[in-house]
Amino acid sequence: MEERGNISIHTENIFPIIKKFLYSDHEIFLRELVSNAVDATQKIKRLSSIGEYKGELGELKVKVAVDKEAKTITISDNGLGMTAEEIKKYINQIAFSGATEFVERYKDASADKDQIIGQFGLGFYSAFMVAERVEIITKSYQEGAEAARWDCDGSTEFTITSAERAERGTDVILHVAQDSEEFLETARIRTILDKYCKFLPVPVEFEGETINNPNPIWTKQPSDLKDEDYKEFYKELYPFSEPPLFWIHLNVDYPFNLTGILYFPKLKNDFEIQRNKIQLYSRQVFITDEVKDVVPEFLMLLHGVIDSPDIPLNVSRSFLQADASVKKINTYITKKVADKLAEIFRKDRETFEKNWDDISVFVKYGMLSDDKFYEKAKDFVLLQSTEGKYYTIEEYKALVQANQTNKSEQLVLLYTSDAEKQHAFVEAAQSRGYDVLKLDSVIDSHFIGLLEQKLEKTTLKRVDSETIDKLVEKDETKESVLNDTEKEELKKVYEEAISNQHMHVEVAPLAPDDAPVVITLPEFMRRMKDMSRSGGGGMMFMGDMPDTYNVTINANHPLNQRVLKAEEKSKLARQAFDLALLSQNMLSGAALTSFVKRSFELMTNE
Ligand SMILES: Nc1ncnc2c1ncn2[C@@H]1O[C@H](COP(=O)(O)OP(=O)(O)OP(=O)(O)O)[C@@H](O)[C@H]1O
Numbered sequence: 001m002e003e004r005g006n007i008s009i010h011t012e013n014i015f016p017i018i019k020k021f022l023y024s025d026h027e028i029f030l031r032e033l034v035s036n037a038v039d040a041t042q043k044i045k046r047l048s049s050i051g052e053y054k055g056e057l058g059e060l061k062v063k064v065a066v067d068k069e070a071k072t073i074t075i076s077d078n079g080l081g082m083t084a085e086e087i088k089k090y091i092n093q094i095a096f097s098g099a100t101e102f103v104e105r106y107k108d109a110s111a112d113k114d115q116i117i118g119q120f121g122l123g124f125y126s127a128f129m130v131a132e133r134v135e136i137i138t139k140s141y142q143e144g145a146e147a148a149r150w151d152c153d154g155s156t157e158f159t160i161t162s163a164e165r166a167e168r169g170t171d172v173i174l175h176v177a178q179d180s181e182e183f184l185e186t187a188r189i190r191t192i193l194d195k196y197c198k199f200l201p202v203p204v205e206f207e208g209e210t211i212n213n214p215n216p217i218w219t220k221q222p223s224d225l226k227d228e229d230y231k232e233f234y235k236e237l238y239p240f241s242e243p244p245l246f247w248i249h250l251n252v253d254y255p256f257n258l259t260g261i262l263y264f265p266k267l268k269n270d271f272e273i274q275r276n277k278i279q280l281y282s283r284q285v286f287i288t289d290e291v292k293d294v295v296p297e298f299l300m301l302l303h304g305v306i307d308s309p310d311i312p313l314n315v316s317r318s319f320l321q322a323d324a325s326v327k328k329i330n331t332y333i334t335k336k337v338a339d340k341l342a343e344i345f346r347k348d349r350e351t352f353e354k355n356w357d358d359i360s361v362f363v364k365y366g367m368l369s370d371d372k373f374y375e376k377a378k379d380f381v382l383l384q385s386t387e388g389k390y391y392t393i394e395e396y397k398a399l400v401q402a403n404q405t406n407k408s409e410q411l412v413l414l415y416t417s418d419a420e421k422q423h424a425f426v427e428a429a430q431s432r433g434y435d436v437l438k439l440d441s442v443i444d445s446h447f448i449g450l451l452e453q454k455l456e457k458t459t460l461k462r463v464d465s466e467t468i469d470k471l472v473e474k475d476e477t478k479e480s481v482l483n484d485t486e487k488e489e490l491k492k493v494y495e496e497a498i499s500n501q502h503m504h505v506e507v508a509p510l511a512p513d514d515a516p517v518v519i520t521l522p523e524f525m526r527r528m529k530d531m532s533r534s535g536g537g538g539m540m541f542m543g544d545m546p547d548t549y550n551v552t553i554n555a556n557h558p559l560n561q562r563v564l565k566a567e568e569k570s571k572l573a574r575q576a577f578d579l580a581l582l583s584q585n586m587l588s589g590a591a592l593t594s595f596v597k598r599s600f601e602l603m604t605n606e
Contacts, residue, residue: 004158034197062075081139098122133152197211244265245359406474414429498573
């Protein structure tokens, strides 16, 4: 038997295009061919199970072999094989038109071409990305079938001849082109197999070893698995990572098909570098680790695998975002993750609190970016007080309600963004019986905004944004020891001593044991500046403005009564002001030097 033919006379030669134009990701040829081989073995298994094939199945496996001298890569399987007629049908017609369509569709799409090619293979013809000639030697499982050889040199011409092959199955032999000889290196092939074929459902052998785990745990029933299995699998996926905190086994078959395991890694605050750790599979074939658009942004902080044949990979990005099943998948995963967290919170609050530092970024990010997630997470998101205790929002509100409700019935939640630097303020608040929250991660400034937006009659104030009396304004007037003239004079003394237009001085009757001078940066001002720094809200101009602080002089503090009577009023006032700066880590440079000098001088003259 010998037959020559043209694959298609209507299409321009696609092979040079496959080879040259789709220059990126040449390595996926191996994924395509090994998956075909795996499919072929699974098909024979199915035929056998329904009684269509009565012969011995034997040990089903796929082999990959490199012959450096002959410059060939061979992918062999003992699957169902093909007759000469089937080669014509599947390889010459169907696969070819598939490849042609692929090339036609994507040769002009420049922007996300790499993305698409990475996710969606060309099928059999991707062999020509690395080969100058491809042979198929195959024998069908059907009784009395003759072995056949297909040979194609990368033009549209092919030959089909009869061949010698004892057993059922297929060898695909790639004669590697000169410019692709890197693929004759076994280390390279091993790396590619490891990336794409690690969890293929049929054993894949290379250099005498099985390189894959055909039964990864996500394909099993959760009830058949122990914690150890999940931890082991995590190690298999990320050999150099710390153990995960906990995990979720995803398992749906309606209205879409999806399995997988998502792990909560130890996150801390470095969430930027942790992305792209979720691997996307389609029937155990690795597709990509760029799951953007497939899972919600905030879930990309998780690690693990998602396997779904229902994720359409052969479409462009914008389409993917609008795709209904992708949306459903998003919603499903989000719900699962929220439910899992709620469950741990409910069943084992201690563990939940212990891990809170690692998951808080994730939970807050989720609450900020997804309203449905907010609705679930609002009951388990934790607020940490500076004293190290954890509260839910409701618990915390109940805790501070009595003491921290101001005269306009607003509940004032106090927080510090840096307990060290703002120590003086934290202490002052605590001595009033107020509680102070620790909200000090990058995401917290956004989280604070979210809480205010969602919680009724509640504001959040940083402890150093006002003097203690104004933080939680009560309906009481404080008596002042100084009369108005004295207060006016004191103000002048300080204004002159400070002599800085960005320090707004005012005199107020605080408690005698409050600090004599308090420097605050109003909450509103700081938030505006934060906003403009992060480029939002049309506040760009504010970013360049110097901070304007409020300097509150405590009229009731004995020191200020002394300032009024002292000979060197200005010096004493400046000293008090510098001490206030110092307590907030704001004193440096020349100001610090002159403060130190002045202190020695004052001590000497005492
Ligand atoms: N090793 C093989 N054994 C048996 N049949 C094969 C083998 N490789 C390819 N085929 C046949 O050739 C057809 C075309 O393969 P090709 O890889 O181009 O497309 P596909 O596998 O159907 O789809 P995909 O684009 O997802 O790869 C297959 O559907 C199958 O019928």
